[in-house]
Amino acid sequence: MDTFSVLVVDDEKDFLETLVSRLKKRKIDTHGAKSGEDALKLIKNRPFDVVILDIKMPGGMDGIEALRAIKKIQPLTEVILLTGHASVETSIEGMKLGAFDYVLKPVKLEELLPKMLQAFEKKNNHDQKVRSAKIRETLKYW
Amino acid sequence: MKTSVYVNLQRKIIVITLLVSFAPLILLGVTIYHQLAIKYKQKIVEQIRYRAVAQAEAVDLFLKGRTAILSAMADTHKFDYMIEGNNLAHIFEVMNSRAGAFVDLGVIDSTGQHKAYVGPYNLKGLNYYNQPWFGEVMSKGVYISEVYMGYRKIPHFIIAVRRQESQQAWILRATIDPEIFGGIVRAAQVGKTGDAFIVNKERIFQTNPRFSGSIHSQSKLDTTLFGGSTTVIELRDGDGKKRLYAGTWLKNKKWLLVINQEAAEEMAGLFTTYMEVVIIVAGILAIVLTTIFTTRLTVRRLREADTKMRELNAALVQSDKMAALGKMAAGVAHEINNPLAVILQKTGWMEDLLAEEKFQESENIEEFKASIKKIEAHVERARKVVHNMLGYVRKMEPLLEDVDINETLSQTITLLENYAKTNNIEIAPDFADSLPIIASKQDQLQQVFLNLISNAIDAISTDGLIKVISERNDKYIIVKIIDNGPGIPEDQQGKVFDPFFTTKEIGRGTGLGLWISYDITEKLGGTIHLSSREGEGTIFTIQIPIVHPEKK
Ligand SMILES: Nc1ncnc2c1ncn2[C@@H]1O[C@H](COP(=O)(O)OP(=O)(O)O)[C@@H](O)[C@H]1O
Numbered sequence A: 001m002d003t004f005s006v007l008v009v010d011d012e013k014d015f016l017e018t019l020v021s022r023l024k025k026r027k028i029d030t031h032g033a034k035s036g037e038d039a040l041k042l043i044k045n046r047p048f049d050v051v052i053l054d055i056k057m058p059g060g061m062d063g064i065e066a067l068r069a070i071k072k073i074q075p076l077t078e079v080i081l082l083t084g085h086a087s088v089e090t091s092i093e094g095m096k097l098g099a100f101d102y103v104l105k106p107v108k109l110e111e112l113l114p115k116m117l118q119a120f121e122k123k124n125n126h127d128q129k130v131r132s133a134k135i136r137e138t139l140k141y142w
Numbered sequence B: 001m002k003t004s005v006y007v008n009l010q011r012k013i014i015v016i017t018l019l020v021s022f023a024p025l026i027l028l029g030v031t032i033y034h035q036l037a038i039k040y041k042q043k044i045v046e047q048i049r050y051r052a053v054a055q056a057e058a059v060d061l062f063l064k065g066r067t068a069i070l071s072a073m074a075d076t077h078k079f080d081y082m083i084e085g086n087n088l089a090h091i092f093e094v095m096n097s098r099a100g101a102f103v104d105l106g107v108i109d110s111t112g113q114h115k116a117y118v119g120p121y122n123l124k125g126l127n128y129y130n131q132p133w134f135g136e137v138m139s140k141g142v143y144i145s146e147v148y149m150g151y152r153k154i155p156h157f158i159i160a161v162r163r164q165e166s167q168q169a170w171i172l173r174a175t176i177d178p179e180i181f182g183g184i185v186r187a188a189q190v191g192k193t194g195d196a197f198i199v200n201k202e203r204i205f206q207t208n209p210r211f212s213g214s215i216h217s218q219s220k221l222d223t224t225l226f227g228g229s230t231t232v233i234e235l236r237d238g239d240g241k242k243r244l245y246a247g248t249w250l251k252n253k254k255w256l257l258v259i260n261q262e263a264a265e266e267m268a269g270l271f272t273t274y275m276e277v278v279i280i281v282a283g284i285l286a287i288v289l290t291t292i293f294t295t296r297l298t299v300r301r302l303r304e305a306d307t308k309m310r311e312l313n314a315a316l317v318q319s320d321k322m323a324a325l326g327k328m329a330a331g332v333a334h335e336i337n338n339p340l341a342v343i344l345q346k347t348g349w350m351e352d353l354l355a356e357e358k359f360q361e362s363e364n365i366e367e368f369k370a371s372i373k374k375i376e377a378h379v380e381r382a383r384k385v386v387h388n389m390l391g392y393v394r395k396m397e398p399l400l401e402d403v404d405i406n407e408t409l410s411q412t413i414t415l416l417e418n419y420a421k422t423n424n425i426e427i428a429p430d431f432a433d434s435l436p437i438i439a440s441k442q443d444q445l446q447q448v449f450l451n452l453i454s455n456a457i458d459a460i461s462t463d464g465l466i467k468v469i470s471e472r473n474d475k476y477i478i479v480k481i482i483d484n485g486p487g488i489p490e491d492q493q494g495k496v497f498d499p500f501f502t503t504k505e506i507g508r509g510t511g512l513g514l515w516i517s518y519d520i521t522e523k524l525g526g527t528i529h530l531s532s533r534e535g536e537g538t539i540f541t542i543q544i545p546i547v548h549p550e551k552k
């Protein structure tokens, strides 16, 4: 549980590749997906702690739809929304759907990282709670 | 120039209204007057005709009576008796006591010799044989003369009758008193302008007329205008006034009895009394005054409505403009923020790499780092512009919080006070005592106040006063930021709310402050409004709706 796995989803190739490289350089288990569909494929194969998701991606699945699907497959995964134009409505919708936070582009890694860590912590807490609940349940039947 | 449009309109409405109200009245009045005048005139003509006929009858009767008495006297006395002693005087007395109007009486024999005479003139012994009337009376038996001078050299006329006494004929002759005769004729004269007289065919006055002429002088009246019985005609007299003439030929066919009067005097009866004139004038005045009054009122209402319309239109145009700009800005922001995000990641990546050990020895490493920092700073600058433009600074949460406007203003003033003081600018608060706590967004309102007060400070630059006033009415809390700076030129007043409109030097102004303020107040259901006069200062007025917080 100490390895921190991250999935970055953005249609902007330069942004995606660079961010992935930088996170990897910081020893974070990072993967990239250039569309919502690609992201879902990856998530189905393995869990991620945190997903960084661009809200506005032209063509195909947009950020909000992707968020909904991710939360279905991996309810415990925390999602941070990235947005290039803050429309209050979509951001609020995202938060309602269970996103951890939203961040406005452009953003420095120094600002993004703390948010990712917070999200990771929250997820860990969740995991722990789920685990201890399971343990308690097991103990009951013992 | 706008005013003249309304003044013109007002004038037109008044003129048309008055025309419409008076034209039928006047038409009706004129028609009625005309009809009445015709009727009235007919009546007057009838009247004057009747008077002429009646008066002619009276005159005829008078002459007939005198002639009858004279005839009776001649028939009942013998010539010899008549000329003897005082007998004629006695008869004269009897005649005058019976009928009067005789001036004298004489007896003339068949040779024309005046045999006996009673009267004021010394006519006895004169011979009338060659006088024109002598032949007439001798042949016809009865004769009434026209007015002539005769021996006495005074205008008069006579009645003479012939008496056939066995072989000889003689004449009894009497002079009629012209005054009495004239008096009888004049009895028909009425009014101030009325006249009644007799003229003969040769236009010689047989009685004294009231105007223009005297007995025995020539009249200007054309007697041929008067026909068989009674004729009424209208003629213009010397001074152009219309006169109504009625003329009746007397039984002797030589004399025309004429009655006349000014047509206007008779018509004067038609004109209304003083009281009625006053009422009519007052009525007209009332119509004119109410017309002017109501028109003024209408035009003023119209004007107010126009002004409101214009203001409303201006507000609509402004909010349309803002909505369109907002949409455009959102699109632009997306297109700019994405490249900015890439740049920031790339520079971050470069920094990451430069941190690696192998680069530490490189001689230009500091230069690289500095350049990267510069790039990041400029990305930050661009980011701020875009974020400001979208009002990102605002928290995006839709929840309203309890806001104390006075408190918010105080905080904002505290933020700016020191800066203002160093420029010798005083910020003077003047807050309403008990403003309600409202449901709104504190941060956003604070940003509006901050923008406006900063702008005021910028505008004044040094030495000045900024008043910050809060007050309320039924629906709104009103905040006014008043500065005594240079003001905003009129041609710029429509533009200052536009994004990127700034008069400040690059780096100092973004031109977004007022745009954001406008956007915020509008989203909060309020309004922002400016009034400014160059050289005097600027007033920004913000109205924030009083929304009472829900009870928790
Ligand atoms: N109180 C004021 N007095 C005079 N001019 C003003 C005032 N407030 C705003 N302005 C004018 O409106 C412009 C736009 O203001 P703003 O939108 O706040 O942008 P900025 O302050 O960045 O220029 C200013 O540049 C200035 O010319």
Ligand SMILES: [Mg+2]
Pocket (backbone or CB within 6 Å): A011, A012, A054, A056, A057, A058, A084, B338
């Ligand atoms: Mg995108």
Ligand SMILES: [Mg+2]
Pocket (backbone or CB within 6 Å): B451, B454, B455, B512, B513, B514
């Ligand atoms: Mg400003």
